[in-house]
Amino acid sequence: MSRKKDSRQKPRGKRPQQILVFGESENDTKSLKELILALRGDLADKVQPRRDPLVLIKNAKPEDVPERAKKIADAVDISRATHDIVCVFAHEDCDALEPKHEEACRKIEEAMQQAGCPAHAVVPAWELEAWWFMWPDAVQAIRPKSWRAPDDYLGKEVGRLKDAKEELKKRVVPKDLKPDKRKTFQTYQESDSPAIAQKVREKGLARKPAAKSSSYTRFVASVDECKVK
Template identity: 40%
Template sequence: MSRARGQQQPIVVVLGEDDNDRQVVCILVSALRPDLPKGSLKPLRKPMALVRKVPPDRIPSQTTRVSAVLRAQAVRSPIRAVLMHEDADDVEPAHQALIKKVEGAFRPLPWPVLAVVPAWETEAWWFLFPTAVRAVHRSWRLPDQYTGKDVGKIRNAKEQLRKAVRPAGARANFRSYEVSDSPRVAEEIVVHRLLFQPPAARSASWQVFLDKVKMI
């Protein structure tokens, strides 16, 4: 028997730049918060809730469009919280300003809006878990050159990760890291329970993400 409207399980809406980012957020949050009921994380392709490049005078129209979609979703399923992913595209502490901009723009919504903002990109976080990256493709080199360092200072993280997993003397057609590998990296992190061990490096934006997940 289906639940009555008032008994529906509240969902956590996940917005992001693309499907890979949304999958990554869902995989990590599910592992970090096993108390969340199965199926409560709901990624939405639209709306695009990106605000980093939106000038202040256009923020209201951007948030109005996003809010309308979320309110329509809330009619179908009550919303517990909204996770909004957006890359900082800059080194730490750039994530702090973007988190403030995202959460400030959507503060009028009736649910907690929590910004998920990696600095530079999600790939910078993967340097925290080199063994998980290596497990995705056995031909890859262990990307451990940032062990003990601050990965939040890595510029162009995707390009740096592609270089990092490429072994010396690899052929021109070597299958390096692609953005579509990101969910696989997240899955390997979970499988090997690396979320509950000290990471190999440091990242302030990663720590903020962990703190945000606790707030859901």
């Protein structure tokens, strides 16, 4: 299904290139932007995270999927008026263990294809927080004086971690922290994700994960597929 050309579009070749990132939240899209740039420095100034519309496709009823995909496609069309859209990424957490992310990816990508807007699905299993266990040093680096490096899963399959967000909250707490300090301890919050991703980029760790994740491997392959001039 092809989408109609917007009459406002500038001639192709004269427009700047752009990569759009949609997701479940602003924290997620900002984090994914940092990871994309960590993987592909040549995409600097091209990656744009978008707050709206949210990607809510994986658990949608069949009758609701086309309209949700269309909202994203319409937003992409607006950008196509002034930019050459190189790639579109659509993120939703899996909320299930690997390899369930593959099923969710297929649903999202098929829906976007039907909407006339091919996209790369980004579906971390269990949640985006599972990926942070691949870079414990980057996690600790955002609060080096208080957090421990969550290095509990080095070399293991982090896509098999249930409730990864809650697990990360526990694992950054120093093991020797006194009980009376635990109530006031500032542990991980979702708003920390972009800073962690930035540390991954700054430290050059994006292609050097210390643990395993099939959903992350899929994401890396999707980023590598983006072709820019």
